[in-house]
Each structure stands twice: as C-alpha cells, then as structure tokens.
Amino acid sequence: MSHGSRGARDALGVCLVMCLLLTSVVIAADPDEMVAFNTKTLKFHCLSCQWAVKCTQNCVTIPRSEAIKRGGVPCRVCGGSCKKGTSE
Numbered sequence: 285m286s287h288g289s290r291g292a293r294d295a296l297g298v299c300l301v302m303c304l305l306l307t308s309v310v311i312a313a314d315p316d317e318m319v320a321f322n323t324k325t326l327k328f329h330c331l332s333c334q335w336a337v338k339c340t341q342n343c344v345t346i347p348r349s350e351a352i353k354r355g356g357v358p359c360r361v362c363g364g365s366c367k368k369g370t371s372e
Contacts (some may be wrong), residue, residue, distance in 0.1 A: 286370035311365070313349065314346050314348065314365070314367055315349035315352075316347050316348070316349065317329065317348045317365060318331060318345050318346070318347060318348075318364070319336075319345070319346065319347070319348045319351050319364060319365070320333070320339055320343045320344075320345055321343065321344050321345075321346050321350075321351040321354065321356055322339055322342050322343050323342045323343070323344060323354075324340070324341075324342040326354070326355050326356050326357060327351075327356065327357055327358070327359050327364075328348065328356040328357070328358060328359065328364045329349035329361075329362050329364060330359075330362040330363075330364065330365055330366035331345070331357040331366065333359055333361060333362035333364060333366075334364070335359055335361060335363065336359075336362075348364065348365065351364075359363060
C-alpha cells in the first residue's frame with residue numbers, strides 16, 4: 285500500500301470521528317434551548333458565549349431547532365449550546 289492511500293485512509297478516519305463527536309453534541313443539546321443566531325454568518329451560540337455577547341448586529345434569539353431549520357451551524361467555541369455534557 286502506498287503512503288498516499290494510507291494518508292487518505294487516516295484522514296477519512298479522523299473525519300468519521302469528528303462527525304460522530306459533532307453528532308453527539310447535536311443529540312445532547314435541547315432543541316428548545318434559546319440560542320443567539322447570527323442571520324448573516326448562520327452560526328448559533330449559547331447565549332453566554334463570548335461571540336454571542338459580542339454579536340450586536342444580525343443576531344436574534346431563537347430556539348436551537350429554529351436556528352438549525354434556518355441552516356445554522358453551531359459555533360466552534362461553545363458548540364451552540366450552554367448545556368455541556370448533558371444527555372437528554
């Protein structure tokens with residue numbers, strides 16, 4: 285097996301692990317939790333996230349499920365939820 289295909293296989297493995305981790309965060313989060321949704325960047329944040337606090341334009345407070353329906357993606361800092369480590 286060449287080094288190129290091993291690298292691709294390793295990258296695929298890392299990608300799969302990241303997808304599983306992100307999925308677990310989405311599953312654990314409460315869909316009715318209120319989040320700060322930036323209508324320009326389509327990122328949503330926990331209301332106490334540093335980026336939510338700094339968002340003075342284009343942000344609305346909506347349920348997490350609505351942010352996802354609008355095409356929103358979770359913030360990379362807070363994960364889009366204040367409820368860390370919960371499994372509901």
